[in-house]
Amino acid sequence: MSCEGGTEDTSGVVGVPRPVPIDQWDVAAQLSYWAFHERRRNAYMRYAYLQLGSDADAEEAVDQTFDRVMDHWPRMLEMENLEGYAWTILKRRIIGMHRKRRRRPELMDTAAFEAALADHADDPYDRLTDAITLYAAVRDLSERQRDALLLHYGMGLTTAEAAEVMGNQAATVRSQIRTGRQRLATMLKLRCPEHPEGENRS
Template identity: 80%
Template sequence: MSSEGGAEDTGGAVGAPRAVPIDQWDVAAQMSYWAFHQQRRVDYMRYAYLQLGSDADAEEAVDLTFDQMMDRWLHMLEMENLEGYAWKILKRRIIDMHRKRRRRPELMETAAFEAALADQVEDPYDRLTDAITLYVAVRDLSERQRDAILLHYGMGFTAAEAAEVMGNQEATVRSQLRTGRERLIATLKLRCPEHPNGKTRS
């Protein structure tokens, strides 16, 4: 069984002629595609909405994602990490949508990161609600850290569920959650060194 190596390009033209139309696949391949579609579409829609802030944009990005997967499904079935490859396609389509609309990601996604700080009761910065500051801090996280925190805190996934969606190992996601949250808190302290009561630290 081949790995996903050599198939990293997920930015090919959507809608290109399919070598083998889905109605010519064998029954097992068709069933596997539609099963994956049913299993992941809602999760992908929720994630895309948090990133794009628009139902229409999220639906377009996800539809394009599954269109491209349909083009490549027979090849994807031979991959060792089909979930990971599918996740990369979704991420690329969301980036394309941002470029198409010529706007940055909505600040709506910061709600997930505010939640990531919520149980830091002993930390004076746990109730920071400055969305702009938080957004900038979020952008400093690695892509995998952002995804892990968004899936876990923004969508309520367990570490195991987030790992499955991203095509990753649970232990790796747990590490990304821990280090991402620590880095986020540290960055916020540096960029907004104030107590919740508004007094600057001495």
């Protein structure tokens, strides 16, 4: 089953059953939900903060995400890509927070993308000082490339950990990081160095 399904609230719509309260689930489903919550909440909070720039907004977006995940959890347990479905819910909640605050979605910190371009060899780049130029370049990346770079460089996750959070294959995330860095370097007219610490860091 695809992880790209809609997350609209359909409870109460004719023909659509209301979510079953968690206290009516079997014990295994309850335990698996709370294990998922514990495993992902911190990473979701860090990612949401980098996107929203506010602890309160990040917490609201993440709480809404887990509320929606809870509504769908019994069905999600039958999905092939549960992690990807939950990640999609989080991304939509973050977009919703931007709309609620009437803000244009922005990355609040360019540090992750500066790190993606940094050469730690003997011939380092001059530090990027034009944040507007970097923002423009970042916005031209694909959404998956931005996420991979932000999780890897901004949050310090390994490629394997970033892939797990996104519901992706590690090889796919490595490719997204590599092509994202190359695209940034091309747009900023920089030489793209080899991946710091090796392309296969996991």
